[in-house]
Amino acid sequence: MSTPDTATSKSPAGIRDVAALAQVSTGTVSNTINRPDTVHPRTRAAVEKAIAELGFVPNQQARVLTGASSNVIGLVVLDIESPFYMEAAHVIERTVRESGHVVMLCNSEGDTTRESGLLAMLAAQRVRGVLLAPASLDEDSDPYKDLPGDLPVVLIDYNGGPEHCSISVDNVAGGRLAIEHLLQLGHTRIAVVGGPTGLRQFADRAQGAREAIIAAGMDPEVSLIEVSTSGIGIQDGRRAAELLLEGDSPDAVFCGNDMLAFGVYRGLIDAGLSVPEDVALVGYDDIDFARDWVVPLTSVRQPIDELGTRAARLLIEHSAREDSHTHRQEVLPPELVVRRSTDLRAPAQH
Amino acid sequence: MSTPDTATSKSPAGIRDVAALAQVSTGTVSNTINRPDTVHPRTRAAVEKAIAELGFVPNQQARVLTGASSNVIGLVVLDIESPFYMEAAHVIERTVRESGHVVMLCNSEGDTTRESGLLAMLAAQRVRGVLLAPASLDEDSDPYKDLPGDLPVVLIDYNGGPEHCSISVDNVAGGRLAIEHLLQLGHTRIAVVGGPTGLRQFADRAQGAREAIIAAGMDPEVSLIEVSTSGIGIQDGRRAAELLLEGDSPDAVFCGNDMLAFGVYRGLIDAGLSVPEDVALVGYDDIDFARDWVVPLTSVRQPIDELGTRAARLLIEHSAREDSHTHRQEVLPPELVVRRSTDLRAPAQH
DNA sequence: TTTAAAAAATGAACCGGTTCAAAATTCTCG
């Protein structure tokens, strides 16, 4: 009943089927779809009727093959599990959708081999371009020098130098912001829970922390306790807290990301300390949970929204005009969000 | 230096370019790529050399056009922000990647209009199939009756009846599990924070709660306090807690998801109550955070991994053999994970 | 050395759209 038995073709209807049914040429069908104003209203009606009758859906692949630019954008992140990249994926999906594109989501899991495999497959798909949160962190040799089929790429959360477009956040400045805030509150023994050595973002944040200490005329050797962790999850933070409490307890802790901070929080609570009375706590990223944590967490906010939006826009622009494109590196400033984990006077909401 | 100036063609090299350079026919190039054993080693070497020289990457779109099945799978979720769907997206991405496919990630934002737009665009992309967490919750009329171009679809987290493939979790059983646990611990005034009325999953969980109360020979009117919220976020849970504390305080709270539970936790703490001593707390979903919450949260675990894995496999299977496919509905059992928010004797880790 | 069989290579046609020069139709106006 729902499907008229005239539709016996197994493969979905093509433009030629429509043309035959509407008794016009394929060119006219194409025009009806793409330039409706150039076809006579009577003809147009007939074609539209045929399209509806056959349930015809134009094949986007064939379209791209004839020169139309693809509306697919690849997104390769190095860790989907991390709330930061999840939130980034979210805003990117939205921006991209609003400009009429779709996202192909890929997870490199921090593995450079997998990453290049994904880039090859995206090139084969002839996507319009790729947003890449790089797994490779080698600063010296440029690992993205020759991409398969000169795929337009915008690096996110990583500045890959003048050879690439990129949008990143100034991590050194972020580390500085956090420590300046703690110093201003009068803390003098500050721990930095820095994440795994080797992750550039985290190293930069720790670097900013040292700079702030020095700028305040203090000695990092004395006032700064640096701890590195093997991972960047809650459990890693908890272990770091236990480690810290073995020695002289710090009066403030700055963590390389919010998950670590949540773990540190638990470690402190379990040891009978309270936040912020005994120890002040600062995180990084300002993920959604930070605001709603039991003690709302002071955190260095990365402008994820802007990062995602700008990255998507830059990529679309970059992939639009093939020639005369000069690579652009945008660096966004981080922002400190003060909450009760450092300052009890902070408003309950924000 | 890196690019020989012989490569002056602007558009990426095609198979005919390779054929010309290697002095063979296009058919031979195609064979070298797809059936290397049918071409003479000497010829193969020449072709491979040409491919490398030109940086040739076969166009997947053209391949699909000639009949190869697409390796792209659409994933439409109704709320990327929710940790539950994020985790689902994560495991789906992995499963799909391991079977040689890619995910196109789309967010319907719970909007049925947007959802059908996305389905149309995925149909136009000629994706292999779609995993759909439906925005439409109308049980009576089947909103996915006629999909554009008979796209293979597997519904996730929603049983759409015999007309569709689906993988879902038994939410009624989940609600029962939670309440049975609380009853066993001796609680007699149990609140249910049920999320927005109208979300099927949440309604089912509340239904299960009632069933458990009745099965225990108690009166839902007396022992069950049902509260609905406008959203399903932390803030909504907090407001619900405030509401609950206005009347006779319950001695246990069961929440429709973990985020609500986190909010309720904060509301209770802010009111000077402690968990689980004063009030026991049970969440739903068992997202990653539940285990690591300040007081680890007892939660009804949805087997997200299995949900995602099975859904992906079912879809690939479904989209493989066009004919003789009978729709299958799989319903997975939820599982109660007991932690300290209801039982202090629970192990610290799990 | 011939010949038959096996292996390798060929290239035109096709997938499903778009394009555009050329042909057909309709409209305008003297």
Add this chain to the structure above:
DNA sequence: CGAGAATTTTGAACCGGTTCATTTTTTAAA
């Protein structure tokens, strides 16, 4: 009514691969 202009419609060629019946080359057997 007819010429010229404007509007519509046409359909073959093309995008970049794959396919497969056919031709060419190589190998094995007689």
